[in-house]
Amino acid sequence: MPRTSEPGRTVGSRLLELLFAFTPDAPVLSLAELSRRTGLPHPTARRLVLELVSTGALDRRPDGRFVVGLRLWQLGTLAPLTESLRTMARPFMEDLYTALNQHVQLAIVEGREAVILERMSAPQAVGLVSQVGGRLPLHCSGVGQVLLSHASGSLFDEVLEGPLPKHTTRTVTDPRSLRRALAACRKSGYAIVRGELTDDADSVATRVMDKEGRVVAALSVVFRAGSARPSVVLPSVITSGLGLSRRLGWRPGVPIRTS
Amino acid sequence: MPRTSEPGRTVGSRLLELLFAFTPDAPVLSLAELSRRTGLPHPTARRLVLELVSTGALDRRPDGRFVVGLRLWQLGTLAPLTESLRTMARPFMEDLYTALNQHVQLAIVEGREAVILERMSAPQAVGLVSQVGGRLPLHCSGVGQVLLSHASGSLFDEVLEGPLPKHTTRTVTDPRSLRRALAACRKSGYAIVRGELTDDADSVATRVMDKEGRVVAALSVVFRAGSARPSVVLPSVITSGLGLSRRLGWRPGVPIRTS
Numbered sequence: 417m418p419r420t421s422e423p424g425r426t427v428g429s430r431l432l433e434l435l436f437a438f439t440p441d442a443p444v445l446s447l448a449e450l451s452r453r454t455g456l457p458h459p460t461a462r463r464l465v466l467e468l469v470s471t472g473a474l475d476r477r478p479d480g481r482f483v484v485g486l487r488l489w490q491l492g493t494l495a496p497l498t499e500s501l502r503t504m505a506r507p508f509m510e511d512l513y514t515a516l517n518q519h520v521q522l523a524i525v526e527g528r529e530a531v532i533l534e535r536m537s538a539p540q541a542v543g544l545v546s547q548v549g550g551r552l553p554l555h556c557s558g559v560g561q562v563l564l565s566h567a568s569g570s571l572f573d574e575v576l577e578g579p580l581p582k583h584t585t586r587t588v589t590d591p592r593s594l595r596r597a598l599a600a601c602r603k604s605g606y607a608i609v610r611g612e613l614t615d616d617a618d619s620v621a622t623r624v625m626d627k628e629g630r631v632v633a634a635l636s637v638v639f640r641a642g643s644a645r646p647s648v649v650l651p652s653v654i655t656s657g658l659g660l661s662r663r664l665g666w667r668p669g670v671p672i673r674t675s
Numbered sequence: 676m677p678r679t680s681e682p683g684r685t686v687g688s689r690l691l692e693l694l695f696a697f698t699p700d701a702p703v704l705s706l707a708e709l710s711r712r713t714g715l716p717h718p719t720a721r722r723l724v725l726e727l728v729s730t731g732a733l734d735r736r737p738d739g740r741f742v743v744g745l746r747l748w749q750l751g752t753l754a755p756l757t758e759s760l761r762t763m764a765r766p767f768m769e770d771l772y773t774a775l776n777q778h779v780q781l782a783i784v785e786g787r788e789a790v791i792l793e794r795m796s797a798p799q800a801v802g803l804v805s806q807v808g809g810r811l812p813l814h815c816s817g818v819g820q821v822l823l824s825h826a827s828g829s830l831f832d833e834v835l836e837g838p839l840p841k842h843t844t845r846t847v848t849d850p851r852s853l854r855r856a857l858a859a860c861r862k863s864g865y866a867i868v869r870g871e872l873t874d875d876a877d878s879v880a881t882r883v884m885d886k887e888g889r890v891v892a893a894l895s896v897v898f899r900a901g902s903a904r905p906s907v908v909l910p911s912v913i914t915s916g917l918g919l920s921r922r923l924g925w926r927p928g929v930p931i932r933t934s
Contacts, residue, residue, distance in 0.1 A: 426685040429721055430729045435750060443753045464687055471691045472786065475755075484753040486785040491694060492751025493808030494702045494743040498733075498930045503807075525730065548762075549752030 420604070430456055431464050431510075435473065438484050440550050446481045497524060499634060502534045504663050505624075509536050512637065512656045516649060519638040522624075523552065524568060525668060528575055528658035530560040532635065554582050556587045558619030561607040565598035566623060566631035566674050587613040590674035606654060608646045616641050620649045622657035627665025629673045635660065689715055690723050694732065699809050705740045735879040756783060756891060761793045762896070763922050764883075767863050768795050771896065771915045775908060778897040781883075782811065782818035784826060787834055792892065814839050814853060815846045817878025818893035820866040822856040825882060825890035825933050831857075845870040864931070865913060867905045875900050879908045881916035886924025888931045892918065 438454040451461040468474040474486035519537040523530040529551040554560035580589040621636035696712040710720040727733040731746035778796040782789040788810040813819035839848040878894035
């Protein structure tokens with residue numbers, strides 16, 4: 417296998433490290449920043465970045481810095497359950513947004529985190545850090561708890577046995593308490609999470625099933641603590657989640673499975 | 676530069692070829708298909724594909740075939756002018772769709788083609804092949820002509836001097852006629868394209884400007900030939916395009932530039 421001077425890192429892995437150096441917090445990077453973030457020597461980083469630019473995976477801006485290229489965005493649209501699920505979810509999310517006038521989010525599992533697939537909120541809305549493509553922890557966000565409670569046994573154990581970072585004073589980090597909350601969520605199909613991710617935000621989330629009853633996504637409403645009562649928000653979130661599940665082919669009576 | 680046995684193809688370029696082998700027509704590929712599409716020997720393809728799977732760039736399905744991974748979708752959302760433009764365009768596109776009840780598309784230039792960034796249409800609508808992330812030719816689609824007429828001189832010449840494939844009997848493939856049409860579009864800001872891409876579809880498209888007056892996108896309505904009159908559709912398309920341009924910071928009086 418062609419390797420570079422540093423053992424264990426193939427040219428391929430270096431190329432991917434350069435790509436994945438771009439994050440929502442750092443969508444524009446200079447060559448120096450890319451070199452620092454990947455630990456690659458400047459000349460190596462330069463050569464590989466130019467290769468990425470030549471295929472359109474990255475774009476070079478007029479100021480010389482780099483951004484993710486449109487070709488990569490196009491490629492990303494081919495990932496299953498992204499564009500199709502967004503398209504199907506959007507009407508349900510819009511209606512929920514119209515009914516409640518609160519942030520609405522749709523998320524799926526990626527690795528050990530939840531990834532926001534779609535969101536809706538008033539342009540002037542504040543207090544929500546999420547964006548499409550952004551990540552949320554599984555253990556202390558509404559969508560995260562719904563996804564985690566229906567996750568495969570191995571992911572479930574991995575998260576519960578791993579570190580459970582405390583984001584606020586209210587984040588549940590005791591594995592036994594969390595297991596109880598997740599068991600309840602698995603039974604009810606929804607999660608109410610208050611101030612566990614950020615102090616001033618509450619979330620009401622529910623599961624979304626496909627035609628085989630697999631929980632493929634979670635739908636949530638997020639609102640400033642005190643601006644709504646979860647018990648008032650909950651029925652509309654549940655009906656929207658069931659509506660989207662029906663759109664995906666699920667029918668009442670189809671047993672709900674962990675993925 | 677580390678090269679494989681075949682001259683001219685670096686490991687990096689092979690890796691990217693494997694990624695870009697996935698297309699809207701072929702979003703699920705087996706190892707054999709990946710090997711064939713890239714011309715890579717089976718063992719090489721296998722090794723690189725597994726490397727792509729280990730980073731989450733590709734996912735392996737239960738049937739053993741491969742798809743684009745969610746991590747790549749996430750990375751793609753970082754490309755400039757994708758998620759942000761989609762989010763800003765959506766209300767304008769929805770209103771246009773509500774007013775006309777016809778397909779609505781938003782596209783930008785990528786390489787020598789237009790790429791569909793967002794679209795809206797009734798789920799039961801037929802006759803439109805486009806999808807988000809899909810491509811349209813610049814010379815004979817509505818959005819394409821708007822984008823091409825405002826493109827940089829080099830792209831403009833490259834397209835006009837290159838092959839101009841004939842998609843229907845009505846596709847304009849004479850460079851002089853096309854230049855005249857594009858000059859008119861550059862002046863008016865809109866294009867009416869009838870049956871040039873598919874026999875039974877007409878399109879009315881207009882430009883979208885950013886605050887510096889650069890034409891960053893094109894907005895169009897596409898309808899079955901004969902189901903609407905372009906002159907009736909045009910004013911609403913233009914007002915929506917101007918509305919979106921204002922949302923991007925453009926103001927009347929800011930000169931319109933080619934990109």
